[in-house]
Structures are given as structure tokens and as C-alpha cells.
Amino acid sequence: xxxxxxVWRQKSKEAKGEFKTYQLDxxxxxxxxxxxxxxxxxxxxxxxxxPVAFDHDCREGICGMCSMYIxxxxxxxxxxxxxxxxxxxxxxxxxxxxxxxxxxxxxxIKDLVVDRSSFDRIQQAGGYISVxxxxxxxxxxxxxxxxxxxAAFDAAAxxxxxxxxxxxxxxxxxxxxxxxxxxxxxxxxGQPERKTRAENMVAQMDAEGFGxxxxxLACEAECPKGISVTNIARMNRExxxxxxxxxxx
Numbered sequence: 001x002x003x004x005x006x007v008w009r010q011k012s013k014e015a016k017g018e019f020k021t022y023q024l025d026x027x028x029x030x031x032x033x034x035x036x037x038x039x040x041x042x043x044x045x046x047x048x049x050x051p052v053a054f055d056h057d058c059r060e061g062i063c064g065m066c067s068m069y070i071x072x073x074x075x076x077x078x079x080x081x082x083x084x085x086x087x088x089x090x091x092x093x094x095x096x097x098x099x100x101x102x103x104x105x106x107x108x109i110k111d112l113v114v115d116r117s118s119f120d121r122i123q124q125a126g127g128y129i130s131v132x133x134x135x136x137x138x139x140x141x142x143x144x145x146x147x148x149x150x151a152a153f154d155a156a157a158x159x160x161x162x163x164x165x166x167x168x169x170x171x172x173x174x175x176x177x178x179x180x181x182x183x184x185x186x187x188x189x190g191q192p193e194r195k196t197r198a199e200n201m202v203a204q205m206d207a208e209g210f211g212x213x214x215x216x217l218a219c220e221a222e223c224p225k226g227i228s229v230t231n232i233a234r235m236n237r238e239x240x241x242x243x244x245x246x247x248x249x
Contacts, residue, residue, distance in 0.1 A: 029088040053111040064159030074163035103171035125204035126197035155182035164219035170211030178235035198238035
């Protein structure tokens, strides 16, 4: 395959960025998108040029690091992570435009790498449970209905990649935040902090500069783990119940 790459290059947060065009020949259809970028960077290094900076780690669709906005969609044309996207999803001779996540709360560090530590701060604001010291209880000691356990597991599948933010026209993080709130709200282990968790995490989300949800469902459509927007409804319910609770007045 022959492809044309238009890649966003930006040396730092303060620097002015621009698209650079690169030509690649002999791209295998079996390459992953990140492997194709490895080939590009090898060519750039051989020419004495600065390689393209991009996030990656496990390359197995688990860690959520590979954040690329490809031809107008987070992670590209398939509902998967960038590392699991293969070049057979593109046509010979196609032009592919690659950008970083575009969000105020995700400032660009360099090229395609953005700072997603805002997600960590939201998680630290309330995404935890109380743990008492002592002996470890048996795995099945706390009985949990299968429906609740399945829903909590589905919410916990969020890998914090930020595709929901990149897909949303308002750069909303509500799908991510609601998934992290839901995974605890559905389980008995998450009850001690339940009344304050939603308030604290939503407050931190707002402080980070994420936008509001406008219910376009773009976040769910692009989420590589298929996180449902029903979690947003649960988050809203948790938030308002906490606000109206007499214990917090």
C-alpha cells in the first residue's frame, strides 16, 4: 500500500502547531496503525528529522494510551483502540489525517501526545472505596446480584483513553466520570463514600474545564469498550440524590 499521512506536529504546549505531510510506500495491510507510525518514525530518524511523538504502551487494547484522532474520528474508522486498528481498514493511495485529542482539559504536550492527568485528578476526587485493615475476606463472602455485578463490571471496563471527550462537540467527560461512579455505586463496597463521590467527582470534572453533555451519544458510539450512556443517567441520579440528602445539608 501507498498512503499519504497528514500529521499534526507541535513541539510543545506553547508552540504553534501545523500539519506535516509524509508519503509512505510498501505499507502492509497487516500492520497495526501504530506499527505504521513506527515505520514512519524510522524513516524520519534516518533522515535526521524529529520522530512523531505519540502515546502507546501495551498495544493490546487494554491500557488506553494510544490516543489519535484519525480522519475525524477518535481511534479511527472502527470502534476500537488505535493499536488494534489495522491498515487493511484503509485503501491504497488514501490520505489519512492524524491529530491529537482536541480538548481544553487535554493540553498538547508534543505532537499527538496530550496531558490526560485531568482524568487522574477526577478519579482521585472520589473514585475509591474505604478499606479496613485485617484479614482478606473470601471472594464470595459478599453476595452481589449478578445483574449488579455485570453492570459494575461493564462500567469498570473503561480504560480512560479519552475517546469520549474527543468525540463530544463539547469535550464532555461525563461518560468517563459516570462509568467510574457507576462501578462503585452498584456494589456494596462502594456505599460508604456514595453520598459524596458523585459530588466530588463532578465538581473536579467541572474544575478541569470539561464541557457539558448534550446527549448526542457520540461518546458511546466511539468508546472502544462500549461504555453505555445509561451510566450518565445513573451519575446524574447519584449526584442529585446526594445534593438533596439531608445528611449533606
